[in-house]
Amino acid sequence: MNDSIGEFLVSARSFAEYEAFFDLGPDDLRGSVLDCPGGGASFTATAASRGVDAIAVDPAYAEPPAEVAARVRAELDRGNAWVTARTSRYEWGFHRDPESLTRGRTESARSFAADIAAHPERYRFGTLPDLPFADGAFDLVLSSHFLFTYADRLDRDFHLAALRELHRVARGQVRVFPQVDQAGGRLDNLVEELVRAFAEDGVRAERRRVPYEFQRGADSMLVLHSPGR
Template structure:
């Protein structure tokens, strides 16, 4: 892990552990949204998949970090929680603390979420698929909803427009609907040029996209998500195989 590198840059891609309630708020999720098949992409150390499963949702998570042995991943997540908490505390003025109370409450909630994730990873490893955008090992239309938080736009300093378009099109391929949060970068800055370019490319590819307000703001200025919809293209299984084998899987 690298050190915190400056006022606008948290450093390496952070493996976080957001909670189910945070997901509900930042993606404006209703009970109806959780009735089908849902993919968390990238899932990191979030407890969303475990908590959604407990409520009857056919939930899965995908992330390249799941290629690590579970014990190593959990140890890494502990370090990442400390790094994320240190960043949020050092930059407290950039955040709205209403949802958590204060930095200590935020750290406590994330630690609880990470513990739920660790138990679920040990008990049900098949729910956590090792793969990375812009290539997902699932059939077309495998999910009713794909959720993606704090990767696209957040790391616009290192992920270019081409990557954003490819990643969004891939998520739209595997999901009937895609929700991406937030649409600002690490410093809370709006990205009008990047967003306009991405929307134009998606529209040309037949993917409907709109920016929609959500009832959540932790990072100041992060009050909206990008919502994508495309025509259903479910084709059934197009090959068998585990992630990484070159085949496509259908959860």
């Protein structure tokens, strides 16, 4: 079975998923939050509706909102087909079964589409490792299912540059999930090498367990701390 999903997937994960795989509590979602890359996730829409100053950045946002929403809808089928063909690689607790996963992601895509149409200012074009934000612009920076996920095509130097850029725009923590690749392969050597590189930069980096596991073995995030955090 081919273990490459192909082109970078513009996925539509939900706010509830973000809460779980980033281990977010109420105190984490105060001030400003960046989702990078945001894809078609409903995190920004839901967070903003709860009073959070939430911004998403993604290369896909170069297109008009209607075209981005259409792309996200098309990507649902590709993402769902990938998971359905590999159900044994996943833990079916949070999502229960493939049908529940599909329903949840479809609803998340709808929420995203409505929000990017109504509030396009929340969705900024940008690409790692060069983001269009000032140093320390966000209290919390979240990055899901891009770094490590695509380690088959993004090398160690890219990961380090991207993580340094995420850390640059954060005045609080950076949280990155997961720490396995798209096929579920563990990347312990890469993660530990990056942790050591940040230690040399004087930045505390840690691997932290989270209350979520969908891909088997993907139950921790990488956290980068800003000074005093």
